[in-house]
Amino acid sequence: MTSFLTHVPWAAVAVLAGLAVGTLRSRRRMAALPVLDPASHADSAPSPDGWHLISARGVDVDDATLRAAVAHADRTGLQILDLIPGRLDTERALGLLRVLDRSASRYGRTAEARGAGHALLIAEDVRHRAEIEPDSAAPETEELHTLLRRLKAYAPDATGVAIAPALASPAPDSARRAAELRAQGLPPNLVIASQLAGLALLVGAVVVDGGWGIAAAALYWLQPALVLGAPGSPLRPADLTRATAARPLLSLVAALRTAVSSHRASSGPLPELDALRPGYDAELKAGTDRFFEPRRLDCPWCGSADLSVRLRVPDLLQGKPGRFTLEECGMCGHVFQNPRLSLDGLDFYYRDFYEGLGVSGAAQVFGTMGRSYRARAAMLKPYGTPTAWLDVGTGHGHFCDSARDIWPGTHFDGLDMSAAVREAEARGWVGTAHHGQFPDLAAGLVHRYDAVSMYHYLEHTREPLTELDAAAAVLPPGGHLLIELPDPESRLGRILGSHWLPWFQPQHQHLIPIGNLRQALADRGFTVLAEEHGAAHQSCDFVGAVLLTANRLAPHPYAPWGPGTATRTRRAVRRVVHTAALPCYVVAAALDAVRAAVARATEGGNAYRLLARRTPAASEAA
Ligand SMILES: [Zn+2]
Incomplete structure (x- = not known):
């Protein structure tokens, strides 16, 4: 038995299994995509009034396809429809199927929208709210990718993709490949590294393991045909035969070309x-x-x-x-x-953290937190049904958008000192935007809400006790206050020291032990109904420590607040540090997963969540 186990070439078998799973998954994803039927809409179809089509430079959408797209969007209630050309080239078709979310025919509220970057049909209402000029010039493919991700915010549960069989695709421009990946939210260097590592693994498996390795290589070679070559496949790349025949060579060339275009884009100071x-x-x-x-x-x-x-x-x-x-x-x-x-x-x-330079990074982080937002909203379930909910410190309103899944009948408004809250209103993520400081606005909000939430908000404020006063003033007796904060008593805060992410300097002004918060709430006529420690844990301690350490050792060479000159040495150090950090991130992510499981099991994470009910103060009761 032992000798059998040691003689199985595990690496080759693992590669083979991984390829098989990937092939099946891509086929399943393609099969799940709706396919437009231009023939049946040639003349009888609804008119494209009320819709706006944006196609990338060089992409020509014929009238029948446009009408079929409008009919599909009308029928399914979509407001944004990304058209995947039936003739999309093999490399991009496979790449898209690899990263497409399972819910792509209608993206989930917090799912990341990805499309083909060719043509986008949007409802006039979305175009208007997103302030897109009706007659702007045709964008490049990467700009269309970016636009789709931006626009999805305006139709979070009404965005999807569909295959347009007759839509042609211009030949891909390899010089733009890195920019296209980046616009889809995929780091080009990571894509290149995994592509090259995959090829190296295959060569290694063939050389070392013989039979199993050759089987894996054969599957890799044939993958394009297996995914896209079936009769009646809705995606039929014109270059499929050539792409399959020369796959290993083309993959290598594509990876190297992407590397070149990525290097060109990142080797100088960005404008x-x-x-x-x-x-x-x-x-x-x-x-x-x-x-x-x-x-x-x-x-x-x-x-x-x-x-x-x-x-x-x-x-x-x-x-x-x-x-x-x-x-x-x-x-x-x-x-x-x-x-x-x-x-x-x-x-x-x-500046440039949540807005400006940092806006897409921040949106990406908040965009992945849907589950945590829903858990926060669900905390109120045993205690009542909120009618009107004010989220204080709402930013772009990510919480309110997700919380609707839990409380579909509740009216959600948002308050923030940043203008992001206006954008949240334009997206429809919050009903009404209150722009300003909570204590200043509280007098105008008295008893308008029966739930007020402050998620990772108080630690950013200058006077947290004044904020609690404002909450007590706004909520009627019986109203609920929900608070989530980083926990300064977390043991990892001591162990990781200055590299513990939740210290979050210089933004966090106050880190409040839960006992202090309980007392302050009691002083203001609140009764604490529930506390959660494990459930509030944010799985970021170790990955955050690697990130902060890498930033400390090698800050961004072109940051606009830095010296402005990046010597060859500084750039090289930065590259070495961030390359060395890659395996550390993998280990850290594993540690974070263990830590999260322990936090849930022991009710001891790096954050806590608290739900309190406003009880009538003595003067009100009398
Ligand atoms: Zn004190």
Whole structure:
């Protein structure tokens, strides 16, 4: 038995199994895609009024296809339809089937929308809300990819793809390949690395393992024909025969060409970074002192003067200049930034994080949190049905959008100090946008909501107790307040020290132990109904530590707040550090998975969630 096991060429078998699964999955995904039928809509079809078609440069959508697309969108209630050309070339067809979400015929609310980048049919209403000019010039393929991802926000549960059999596809331009991948949210270097690693693995399997390796290589070779070559296949690439015959060579060439185009795009300072430099230079000319207020001598929570330094750390998130101190109160355990940022400082250090440069990165992170948003919303289930819900610190309204899956009948509004909340309203993710500071707006919101949520919000505010006062003022007796915060008592916060992501300097102003929050709520007439620790855990401790360490060792060479010159050495160091970090991320992700399981089992994560009900204050009861 043992000798049999040791003689099975596991690597080759694993490659073979992986290829087989991948082949079947691609076929299943293609079979699940709706196929337009232009023939049946040649003249009887609905008119394209109320619809707007955007096609990439060089793509010509015929009238029958357009009418069939409109008919399909009308029938299925889609507002955005991405058309996949039936004649899409083999490499892009296979690539698309690899990354297409299972729900692509109608994307799930928080699923990432990907399409073919050829033609996009959008409802006039979406075009209007997204402020797209009706007669703008034809975009490039990568711009259409970006546009689809942006527009999905305006029709989160009414976006899908369909195959347009008659739609032709212009020959792919390999110089744009890296840009296209990036626009689809796929890091080109990762795609290249996995492509080359796959080829190397295959060659290795053939050389070392003989039979099994040859079987794996044969399956790899034939994969295009097996996925796309069946009679009646809705996708019929014109280059299928050639692409299958020369597959290993073409894959190698494609990977190398992508590498070249990716290198060209990333080897110099990006124009969008350079454009920001003068603004940052001007702000930094006088140094960073004005970004800080004087250090305070007592605890903002309990007034004790027993303070000690918990942490000193630079900005490991963006690498902006400055050094930040978290102090801990010996009396109540409150942790807070001291000296804290001034208003100028907040403005400076938040800039280009959630907005501007950082907007797509932030959207990507928030976009993956659908499950966690739904869990937050579901916490209220045992205690009542909310009628009107105000999400404070809502940003682009991601929580409200997801929470509708749990509370379809509830009206969701959002409040934020950033203009992102206006965008949330335009997308329809929040009903009404309240733009400003919660304590300033509270007087106008009294008793308009029976649920108020503050998810990862209080730690960003300057005066969390004033925010709680505002919540107590807005909610009627019986109303619910839901709060989620990073937990400064988490053991990993001590172990990982300055590389623990939830310290999140310089943004987090206050880190509140749950006991303190409970007391503050009781003081304001709230009764705590439920607490969750394991369920609130965010699985990011170890991956975050690798990220912060890599940022510390090798900051972005072209950051607009940096020196502005990137020597060859700095660029090389950056490349080495980030390459060395790749395997660390893999290990860290595994550790995070274990950590998340432990957190759930032991009710001890890096964050906590709390639900409280407003009880009538003594004066109100009387
Ligand atoms: Zn204190």
